[in-house]
Amino acid sequence: MQPFKIIGIDLGSNTLRAALMNSNFKTEISKEFIVGSARNLRPGGKLDAFAKERILNALDEISTIFDFKSYPCVAVATEAFRLASDSAEFFSEILSRFGIKFSIINGEDESKFIEIAVKKRLEILKLNIKNPLIIDLGGASTEISFNGIYKSFKFGIVRFFNEFNAQNLQSKNAAFITKYAKEFITHLSSGGIILTSGVPTTLAALKFGLDYQNYDPNLVNGKIIKFDEFAKFRDFLTNLSSLEAEKKVGKNRQELIIAGLFLLENLLEGNDKFIVIDDGLREGIMISEILRRLNDNK
Template sequence: MIGCDLGSNTLRIVQIECQSKTRIQAFERIVRTAKDLHVTGKISETSKQNIFNALFEASQIFDFKNERCFCVTTEAMRVASNSKEILQKIEATFGLKFEIISGEKEAYLTSLAIENALSREGYNHQTYALFDLGGGSTELTFCKNGTKKSQSFPFGIINVAERYTEDRELHVTHIVNSIDTFVNQQDPIPSTFLQLVTTAGTPTTVAAFLKGLDYAHYDANVVNGTVLHVKQFEEAYERLSAMNEEDAERYTGTNRRDLVVVGILIVKAIMQKLGFESCIVIDDGLREGVALEQCYNLNKS
């Protein structure tokens, strides 16, 4: 089963063996779907070309024509005025039909992947607080004994990094306050939900960086299940901010240092808001959830 996630920053694709729920192969490329979107209201020509280049590369790896393949796309395509024409061209070129899903569906599918990963890594997979910090949106899920409540918020590392180049910590604090109403509706969070889980590029990049892995040698197996304290995010922020561009890019990937640094500020603000000093980092995310949902549907039929 193949699951594709065209996000606001990254195209991520995975093939999963349904019986064992394990990855056969995985692929990801930074495509910056949401670059300049808040200014123009459109997916740019550069971003569009990045997406097509990445899909062409992926088509050499995955058998899209003969394998079951399910594709979703998220916040950037939800808001872009030209998303329909781009997705139609993708379908005509690659035969891949991308569905624009809601933030709530995105949170649900991501939670399927997180629960599978938590179980695999030896953690409680029935009770957790989760945040998925994307390029254009952030999803929060609170799960207690398998009962979930989720909400999506329209802020992510790309739209925050592009909008605010000065006084970022102040702006991030203000932006993260937008989760207050949803958070305040929950039972006392750390004591009720026991563990905080996070997924997406910023926490996984920080976990890899602190383990000495550079971007070219990123290994999801090394990152999955890593527990990071808020002070370790602060350490990564200081070290990455102090590096010259070339050294930083070795760890964050090309043109990603700024996004990761902004992402760390958002991660710290959310952790503080939720009352956790540490979090479990999981690489599995929306693409795995897309594939797993279809695996579960196959089992039911």
């Protein structure tokens, strides 16, 4: 079979991530946009008008970077779009405008795709971890996979911030919000905890001297962060001015990263260190599609 390439798009509750991957599982181009899909969203309510505008602007830019006429595209959307009442209407608009067809996937499938991506990256890094516990803290939901068990919990950084937008409220409520997920992972016997998604990757980047503009997933993948660094970097971000924070972690991310650190601190209490992996849902859907095509041509 001739080599081929796949475009993958993950439209999450906070970010839109797109990439081009070849049939050797190498990512050739990747882009990420902060779109805040879940901002101001209540279950059963409509997507925020500004969020929709940010998504459309991101897709406009993506259309100039990726060659959709030459390569097939797999595009998925997650929890914010499971919650919103106008998702179908919005995706119909996107299809007619960009020719990109989004599928809204459920939390269990999301968790499976994330696991595929993380395990592939661990394999590339030659990190042999028995029964890894993989946690993806998203914008509106948190996906956890362990040894064939896939769970999705109804909390994420944007959803949490929508409900508790002051640090004193976040500090008081994070334990309650993460309670069931914490109970679930407490009884699992894992060879290592893997953290993926924006909060842990940002923390790892800060720890190793990267800022938002020079972020490099290759420098973040496989890095170790420790439990006490959640509070340390939360304090660090709290004390930055808005301009300083924008340079360090990106526009409109300071408060969300802080909220996410409260969630991780409460969820992972009792654990010491964690491996950070940048790969997630975006990579998982591309790997799955590549494997499907390779199997179909055997």
